[in-house]
Amino acid sequence: DAGVIQSPRHEVTEMGQEVTLRCKPISGHDYLFWYRQTMMRGLELLIYFNNNVPIDDSGMPEDRFSAKMPNASFSTLKIQPSEPRDSAVYFCASSEGWGYNEQFFGPGTRLTVL
Amino acid sequence: RKEVEQDPGPFNVPEGATVAFNCTYSNSASQSFFWYRQDCRKEPKLLMSVYSSGNEDGRFTAQLNRASQYISLLIRDSKLSDSATYLCVRMDSSYKLIFGSGTRLLVRP
Numbered sequence: 001d002a003g004v005i006q007s008p009r010h011e012v013t014e015m016g017q018e019v020t021l022r023c024k025p026i027s028g029h030d031y032l033f034w035y036r037q038t039m040m041r042g043l044e045l046l047i048y049f050n051n052n053v054p055i056d057d058s059g060m061p062e063d064r065f066s067a068k069m070p071n072a073s074f075s076t077l078k079i080q081p082s083e084p085r086d087s088a089v090y091f092c093a094s095s096e097g098w099g100y101n102e103q104f105f106g107p108g109t110r111l112t113v114l
Numbered sequence: 115r116k117e118v119e120q121d122p123g124p125f126n127v128p129e130g131a132t133v134a135f136n137c138t139y140s141n142s143a144s145q146s147f148f149w150y151r152q153d154c155r156k157e158p159k160l161l162m163s164v165y166s167s168g169n170e171d172g173r174f175t176a177q178l179n180r181a182s183q184y185i186s187l188l189i190r191d192s193k194l195s196d197s198a199t200y201l202c203v204r205m206d207s208s209y210k211l212i213f214g215s216g217t218r219l220l221v222r223p
Contacts, residue, residue, distance in 0.1 A: 043213040099209045105157035
């Protein structure tokens with residue numbers, strides 16, 4: 001079975017550019033999460049969806065960040081405009097249900113903003 | 115103060131050693147905890163769940179001390195393949211996962 005798929009795996013861009021990260025959750029999982037990992041702040045939840053509907057976006061750092069889930073098999077995280085402090089590894093995860101259901105992480109997108 | 119605090123390490127131990135690391139949390143209402151393992155430049159993966167006082171899975175034992183608000187992970191007979199970063203995770207009241215920054219373990223031959 002394919003796990004969570006993320007693309008691109010690496011992204012290098014210049015400050016001010018738009019960045020779009022993509023995620024395909026595990027088939028049948030109805031929860032999708034976006035996390036960000038940095039050395040300073042560790043792994044932080046940005047936003048999560050249930051059945052394609054955003055439930056909690058309290059972790060989104062600011063208006064430059066937006067996330068969508070147009071269907072059950074695809075989600076995007078967009079940063080516009082990007083800044084050097086956005087440099088991090090962005091993980092997407094999915095789970096079969098809420099609460100104690102295990103979250104399965106994708107391989108991550110390593111973003112560098114110059 | 116961070117919600118979940120861990121010693122960043124690294125813990126450098128010889129193969130076959132027993133190693134333990136602790137994680138402290140600040141929210142006394144927390145009910146559930148987890149240990150995730152993250153290899154270098156890889157994604158986190160669930161290692162163990164800690165629902166009550168603790169549990170054991172082969173060489174790994176996790177314990178929860180609610181009075182002192184800490185969770186421990188004990189690894190016996192450590193293997194080279196145990197080298198990784200171990201993330202302590204608290205589940206908050208809305209079932210969101212709060213991650214610690216991780217403890218790095220290096221097992222040497």
